[in-house]
Amino acid sequence: MSAQRQTPWMTQDDFWDDANEPQDRIRRPRKKPAGRRALADLTAEDSDLQDDIIRRLKDLGHITEVVAELKSGKEATAYVARGPRGSVLLKLYRDLEARSFKNDAVYRAGQVILDARAKRAMEGRTRKGLAMLQEGWVNAEYAHLWQLWHAGLPVPEPLVGPHPFEYAQTTPAVLMRLIGTEDQIAPRLSDAALSPQQAQSAWDQSVRGMADLLRLGYAHGDYSTYNLLWWEDTVTIIDFPQLTTRQNPHFHDLLARDAQSLVTSFRKHGIQADAQSTLREVQRRALGPAPTPRLLLP
CATH class of the missing domain: 1.10.510.10 (Transferase(Phosphotransferase) domain 1)
Known part of the structure; x- marks a missing residue:
């Protein structure tokens, strides 16, 4: 009888926790985690061949075209793009499962998550939990960029926002003003030759x-x-x-x-x-x- 009482609870939590899905439920095929995206897919003019994220950013009016790949890191790849406000630095995050850097727990320690099911899904790194972690990671960069920009710190100008509902639509992309020019992009200090x-x-x-x-x-x-x-x-x-x-x-x-x-x-x-x-x-x-x-x- 106790098992029967638990069934509705398990079914409700199934939305958050993949591990709680009934074994006889038809599982949808898992989408392959998106890693480093091919530049050809980002620059394709044919909408059928174009990357879904780029199509969405264009539909939202944030960019008009992707020009070149700038640098690929452990979490994301940076691209040079163009938009209504000029040159854009487009940062495209890989899915968490496709990153070489995955353990962000030390940075998230101390954060309060009021939704218990969401917290369990993220801690268990279920499919839905990973999706929430991905969105939170990207949105955090936007939120921090806006706060630091308004505070007068030397950071790139964010180009989507400042309201969260605006920049949440661009996940897993972050758009900011390009530092430098398309012909001469600002180098990292690690690569710069200084007197x-x-x-x-x-x-x-x-x-x-x-x-x-x-x-x-x-x-x-x-x-x-x-x-x-x-x-x-x-x-x-x-x-x-x-x-x-x-x-x-x-x-x-x-x-x-x-x-x-x-x-x-x-x-x-x-x-x-x-x-x-x-x-x-x-x-x-x-x-x-x-x-x-x-x-x-x-």
Whole structure:
């Protein structure tokens, strides 16, 4: 009898947890996880051959065409595109199951999920749970971009939003203004050739950027010259889905790791700094004046 009482509960939760599906239910074939997308599919003019995401972004009026692949990373591939507002950096995330970096639990620690079924699905990494994690990861980058942009930090301008219902329609893509030009795209600091004076300026700007993040209550989580761009003697911070708040029990460890990563990656440019001293300097600067906020346009 107890088993019969549990059946309706199991059926309802089946929406969230694939493991609870009745064994006699016809299972739909699983869609192959989307990994790195072929440029030919993104640039195809024939709508029948065109990638579904690109077709959707075009229908929404965000882009008109994809121009070239810029760089492929462990989570996403960046492309140069064009849209109504000019050159666009189009970041297309792979499905979680197709990423080389999959364990994002350390960054999500401390987050409160009120829906118990959704929480169980995400923790169990069921098919629906993975879909929710994917959407949350992409939307987090948009949300963080908008907050940092409005706060006056040196980050790329987000091109969809600021309301979540707007940028949720673009998952798994994030669109932002291209730093540089289509002919000369801003390099990462890790790839830039700097004079000693430029290296010192880039270091000071990078430490200030980390302090500005901390002032807002954030640790970047992956702060190094690999996630800093260099254009017209100015540092731009990128890559924000893993941004972590003080509610995360690992916050101070991630902040210290950011300081160490920054110090280590800047040695290539002749900057010799100590991670502990850098962390103290970041914390000191975080108590100082904030950047001038950007005005919210109607």
